[in-house]
Amino acid sequence: MFSVHATQPEHLMTAFLNRIGTAVPPFDIHDAFVETAQNLLPDERSRRLLRRMAERCGIERRWSVFEAAGGGGLDRGGFYRWGAFPGTASRMALYERHAPDLAARAVERLEIGGLRSRITHLIVTTCTGFYAPGLDHQLVERFGLAPSVERTVVGFMGCYAAINALKLARHIVRSEPESVVLTVNLELCTLHLQERPDLETVLSFLIFGDGCAAGLVSAEPTGIALDGFRAVVVPDTADQITWRIGESGYDMHLSGAVPLTLAAGLPRALPEILGGRPAEAMELWAVHPGGRSILDAVEQALDLDPERLAESRAVLRDFGNMSSATVMFVLERMLDRFRRTGYGGNGDGVALAFGPGLTAETMTFRMAA
Numbered sequence: 144m145f146s147v148h149a150t151q152p153e154h155l156m157t158a159f160l161n162r163i164g165t166a167v168p169p170f171d172i173h174d175a176f177v178e179t180a181q182n183l184l185p186d187e188r189s190r191r192l193l194r195r196m197a198e199r200c201g202i203e204r205r206w207s208v209f210e211a212a213g214g215g216g217l218d219r220g221g222f223y224r225w226g227a228f229p230g231t232a233s234r235m236a237l238y239e240r241h242a243p244d245l246a247a248r249a250v251e252r253l254e255i256g257g258l259r260s261r262i263t264h265l266i267v268t269t270c271t272g273f274y275a276p277g278l279d280h281q282l283v284e285r286f287g288l289a290p291s292v293e294r295t296v297v298g299f300m301g302c303y304a305a306i307n308a309l310k311l312a313r314h315i316v317r318s319e320p321e322s323v324v325l326t327v328n329l330e331l332c333t334l335h336l337q338e339r340p341d342l343e344t345v346l347s348f349l350i351f352g353d354g355c356a357a358g359l360v361s362a363e364p365t366g367i368a369l370d371g372f373r374a375v376v377v378p379d380t381a382d383q384i385t386w387r388i389g390e391s392g393y394d395m396h397l398s399g400a401v402p403l404t405l406a407a408g409l410p411r412a413l414p415e416i417l418g419g420r421p422a423e424a425m426e427l428w429a430v431h432p433g434g435r436s437i438l439d440a441v442e443q444a445l446d447l448d449p450e451r452l453a454e455s456r457a458v459l460r461d462f463g464n465m466s467s468a469t470v471m472f473v474l475e476r477m478l479d480r481f482r483r484t485g486y487g488g489n490g491d492g493v494a495l496a497f498g499p500g501l502t503a504e505t506m507t508f509r510m511a512a
Contacts, residue, residue: 161365161366239272260289330465350433367509382398424489426491490510
């Protein structure tokens with residue numbers, strides 16, 4: 144059974160996610176990965192299963208800092224070489240090289256302009272690379288933010304970290320109403336491909352891509368009102384999603400049991416997540432597209448109309464799973480659609496993102512146009 148922890152202080156000023164900007168690297172590697180990753184597998188049965196899962200995964204494109212090599216190679220620059228995959232230090236050096244430019248592209252799409260002098264806080268989330276002085280320092284310098292900007296790095300929380308960043312930003316704005324918080328969620332997942340002959344490991348890398356999302360949170364009543372948060376923990380499931388630093392990059396384990404775990408636990412936790420409101424009262428469902436099976440499990444377990452997950456499935460199709468950045472891509476599309484068409488009825492919604500623990504970080508919200 145789920146245990147639910149609430150973060151619901153007394154009524155204070157509402158915080159709003161005013162703007163969202165997103166960016167991905169230039170190289171689409173999905174089809175090339177499916178073709179070349181078969182070389183990791185030792186037998187035709189495993190290779191056949193990989194091709195079948197690729198056809199059914201709901202992903203058409205994934206983006207990477209690596210350019211596909213073609214002809215059985217993994218990347219054009221030769222970073223990944225058969226029989227000699229790089230160590231962790233080499234991967235971190237590449238993260239340090241590529242992360243700042245990708246983050247800058249996402250922040251630029253916020254068009255902060257004259258807001259630069261008003262930004263008081265910067266929150267960065269990442270679980271795919273670390274260095275110091277880090278991305279937070281570089282963004283302050285690159286965008287001419289005040290040196291006094293308060294910086295926070297949320298590290299290694301995985302796919303739900305963007306929800307934690309918004310939660311923290313909301314606390315800041317509600318306690319200091321003049322604050323303007325810049326959030327940046329950046330992941331370079333394709334830096335951590337492993338040369339292993341087991342199907343489960345190869346399948347885990349079938350869904351991940353690189354991407355970055357940036358957001359502005361303040362008391363200005365535009366965008367998405369951040370109403371409340373719940374952390375939902377599934378007991379005795381800590382081994383289903385793990386992420387550890389190894390000598391040859393980061394080692395991920397993603398159990399095939401995760402969709403079943405979510406399907407069993409979410410319905411029981413939903414009343415507390417929604418504050419007692421019925422699921423049908425929520426017009427908008429920003430569900431982290433951790434994979435097609437994750438979305439299918441949530442849709443079926445909560446008896447949602449397929450239209451409710453349209454944005455989540457579109458992000459999965461166009462980008463794959465970008466870890467912490469992904470749910471922000473969903474919210475960006477949702478906000479854009481609401482502004483253009485008014486889709487979403489009363490504008491009430493819920494965001495769900497899943498990661499190590501097994502934990503679901505959840506957020507109720509409403510559109511403010």
